[in-house]
Amino acid sequence: MTQLFKSLSLNAVTRRFTDASGHQITALNELDLNIECGEFITFLGPSGCGKTTALNCLAGLLRLSGGEIFLDQRRIDILPPEQRGFGMVFQNYALFPHMSVVDNVGFGLKMRGVDKSEITRRVREALALVQLVGHEKKTARQLSGGQQQRVAIARAIVIEPPLILMDEPLSNLDTKLRIEMRAEIRRIHSQLHRATVYVTHDQDEALSMSDRIVVMREGRVQQVGTPKEVYARPKNLHVARFMGYRNVSQFDLSHTQDDRATLSSQGVTLAGVMVAPVKGPTASVAIRPEDIQVCSSGTPNAFEGRVQAVEYGGRDSLVQLDTRLGQIYARMDGEFNVDQALTLHVPADRVMVYEGEPA
Numbered sequence: 205m206t207q208l209f210k211s212l213s214l215n216a217v218t219r220r221f222t223d224a225s226g227h228q229i230t231a232l233n234e235l236d237l238n239i240e241c242g243e244f245i246t247f248l249g250p251s252g253c254g255k256t257t258a259l260n261c262l263a264g265l266l267r268l269s270g271g272e273i274f275l276d277q278r279r280i281d282i283l284p285p286e287q288r289g290f291g292m293v294f295q296n297y298a299l300f301p302h303m304s305v306v307d308n309v310g311f312g313l314k315m316r317g318v319d320k321s322e323i324t325r326r327v328r329e330a331l332a333l334v335q336l337v338g339h340e341k342k343t344a345r346q347l348s349g350g351q352q353q354r355v356a357i358a359r360a361i362v363i364e365p366p367l368i369l370m371d372e373p374l375s376n377l378d379t380k381l382r383i384e385m386r387a388e389i390r391r392i393h394s395q396l397h398r399a400t401v402y403v404t405h406d407q408d409e410a411l412s413m414s415d416r417i418v419v420m421r422e423g424r425v426q427q428v429g430t431p432k433e434v435y436a437r438p439k440n441l442h443v444a445r446f447m448g449y450r451n452v453s454q455f456d457l458s459h460t461q462d463d464r465a466t467l468s469s470q471g472v473t474l475a476g477v478m479v480a481p482v483k484g485p486t487a488s489v490a491i492r493p494e495d496i497q498v499c500s501s502g503t504p505n506a507f508e509g510r511v512q513a514v515e516y517g518g519r520d521s522l523v524q525l526d527t528r529l530g531q532i533y534a535r536m537d538g539e540f541n542v543d544q545a546l547t548l549h550v551p552a553d554r555v556m557v558y559e560g561e562p563a
């Protein structure tokens with residue numbers, strides 16, 4: 205395959221829209237990002253944060269309101285989509301329902317005037333890569349959702365694009381298939397050694413597939429990092445909340461040394477980690493339900509709680525507790541009863557400390 209590149213650079217890429225009442229909104233605000241060939245990058249964030257806008261700016265489906273995009277030395281944001289030559293995979297597959305698998309996959313090549321024997325060879329290769337050999341003659345509507353999405357991926361890769369863009373490609377599939385297809389997309393990506401830019405609002409999907417995640421909020425990038433960095437060291441409280449740090453409480457900052465902090469609130473003392481220096485005097489503390497465990501009294505970094513409700517989840521339970529810090533959620537293994545008194549421990553390394561929120 206041809207058309208490899210070294211890096212794709214987005215410099216201050218901005219897109220504004222005018223809403224129905226005539227107000228300007230900045231859907232994407234000065235996005236800076238460098239993507240290397242071979243990388244799997246995911247735009248992650250809640251609905252309306254600008255993920256699709258970013259993808260469409262890359263694809264050429266949206267004009268930029270500001271900024272530039274370079275593929276190596278070549279400025280591409282001024283080119284129409286067909287001249288950028290990126291492969292696209294959408295949530296709704298966008299296949300021709302009456303056409304055969306082979307014709308759907310070969311359509312783009314035919315439009316580009318590629319000769320017949322070359323089309324046959326490339327379609328065969330693409331179908332082998334997405335594991336659809338044996339389904340060539342079926343029409344798109346005779347396929348399952350997962351198979352249709354494989355056809356859509358084959359159609360995107362058959363044009364041998366330097367970059368493949370995927371917008372929530374798994375949202376229409378059921379949970380089991382979604383999890384299988386995550387691994388499939390990752391496998392296809394690794395075999396192609398191209399770059400993939402993927403859009404999702406699903407944290408697990410982003411964590412399991414990406415080399416790097418771009419976490420977005422209200423059109424702005426909040427953090428760019430590996431899944432491990434974004435999960436274990438969210439850069440700010442917004443990212444922490446989005447990554448499942450469901451317990452957020454306000455504390456007084458008592459002491460700091462390097463990136464460590466000691467905090468107190470309502471007679472509870474906790475040690476934690478500051479991802480960025482916190483000025484104080486108050487601080488927000490964020491803890492994931494998964495990082496709380498039952499412990500014996502006297503353990504450091506612990507507080508008391510009384511069980512209010514238990515949501516059984518098979519392997520573990522989500523336990524809602526009344527504590528001096530307010531309502532706290534803990535995901536724990538074991539049997540729990542309403543009104544049961546527990547001592548709860550959270551390792552200092554898993555207590556994230558950020559600037560305090562105004563009351």
Ligand SMILES: Nc1ncnc2c1ncn2[C@@H]1O[C@H](COP(=O)(O)OP(=O)(O)OP(=O)(O)O)[C@@H](O)[C@H]1O
Nearest residue numbers: 221222223231250251252253254255256257258405
């Ligand atoms: N054509 C448009 N005209 C006006 N506003 C738009 C247009 N397209 C997007 N927006 C606005 O821009 C913001 C970002 O939208 P975008 O579709 O990029 O978000 P998203 O993160 O992809 O959300 P979702 O996950 O719901 O698709 C939203 O506030 C949206 O309403």
